[in-house]
């Protein structure tokens with residue numbers, strides 16, 4: 316398994332990465348952790364002629380809180396997200412999702428930006444990014460733009476990124492009462508079904524809810540009928556059980572593959588929706 | 602071609618390599634460090650696990666050029682002269698291997714595991730080995746070996 320030959324360059328800054336991408340004119344590809352790209356290159360499913368390494372850009376990785384928003388650099392590894400004290404305190408669901416990606420070696424190399432840009436329909440981050448309603452900050456030849464996570468994914472392995480654009484960071488308002496529940500594919504550890512739930516609770520009632528689903532359909536989606544069923548209801552396990560039943564209803568592009576049939580996924584969405592909701596409610600006290 | 606300079610087991614190694622050369626092949630074929638194995642070549646089995654800048658990585662999924670400037674530790678770099686590393690000692694004492702094919706990768710993963718968590722529970726050890734497959738042992742003796750090393754205070 317030998318990839319096709321390519322030229323290798325290291326970007327020294329975000330602007331340098333954009334300039335190198337523009338100069339490569341479509342034949343260039345960014346490499347961050349390489350844990351989606353290198354396997355594809357070995358299979359010659361991806362054959363870039365210029366590889367631009369963004370892993371060494373200063374300040375491309377890191378997690379901080381700015382103006383009551385969490386900001387995660389695109390180059391932050393899954394391991395660093397999973398073990399971030401700031402996220403554990405302010406928005407543990409994001410750390411939880413990172414902690415169940417693949418295996419330790421994958422988490423040591425793979426990055427948030429790489430996962431989002433790659434847009435594997437079975438990736439974990441997309442569900443939590445929908446639940447926290449994240450904004451993606453993108454830099455290209457024409458400057459900066461911001462895309463909401465819910466508008467970023469356009470289909471299987473397809474996102475709203477031009478060939479000369481780099482995803483620089485992700486920002487979101489932290490939600491403590493949020494959780495991620497995942498049904499693992501036992502060998503690859505990817506999500507067969509992954510549900511992230513973020514709740515806003517006021518005076519014992521669920522003021523608003525955002526539920527993101529990954530793994531089950533061709534692209535990540537919000538479970539709007541579950542969200543509607545939760546709104547205004549008491550923040551209780553009974554509410555969660557009743558609302559979770561709607562999980563997956565109305566989704567007609569459920570995946571069916573060697574890992575799980577569409578029927579199985581349909582049956583598992585309510586189960587994991589309920590686990591995510593119960594996990595979020597369990598954080599109310601803490 | 603590209604020039605890389607990688608510190609392997611404490612020794613700086615510079616070479617002219619093809620950019621598409623994988624780190625595992627750089628280690629095995631150019632440096633003759635054949636303790637790092639290739640099991641699957643598809644990022645699944647962990648037999649190729651080494652430390653890159655102190656953390657476990659599957660060297661079949663990293664190009665050598667990506668590791669330019671990095672510090673890499675392989676199984677050959679663990680023992681201190683004739684004195685085995687506590688994890689090697691643990692695998693020896695607890696029969697943590699049968700054919701031994703997975704063992705270097707298991708041990709390198711366990712180095713990062715014990716670095717992060719010097720006193721792991723059995724479940725934490727099993728989770729820490731999610732990225733390593735063994736076709737022989739059924740894992741129990743591997744878990745015992747890592748517990749043995751943890752008990753001897755190997756968090757180095």
Ligand SMILES: Cc1cc2nc3c(=O)[nH]c(=O)nc-3n(C[C@H](O)[C@H](O)[C@H](O)COP(=O)(O)OP(=O)(O)OC[C@H]3O[C@@H](n4cnc5c(N)ncnc54)[C@H](O)[C@@H]3O)c2cc1C
Pocket residue numbers: 344345346347348349350351352353354369389390415416417418421424425426427428429430431432433435437438439440476480481482483503504505506644645
């Ligand atoms: C064995 C194994 C198991 C895995 N299991 C899981 C799992 O359970 N759940 C899961 O979610 N993922 C899983 N993954 C995928 C893993 O999380 C990848 O690390 C991740 O999808 C890609 O991140 P990366 O940094 O490695 O990206 P790379 O492989 O470097 O890049 C991926 C793609 O994104 C582009 N890209 C990278 N960074 C940027 C950026 N900042 N801006 C624009 N484009 C960019 C690249 O050009 C490339 O097209 C697994 C991978 C392996 C090998």
Ligand code: FES
Pocket residue numbers: 638639640641642643644645646647648649650659660661662
């Ligand atoms: S050879 Fe690298 S993971 Fe199997």
Ligand code: FES
Pocket residue numbers: 697698699700701702703704734735736737738
């Ligand atoms: S001892 Fe044979 S593969 Fe693990």
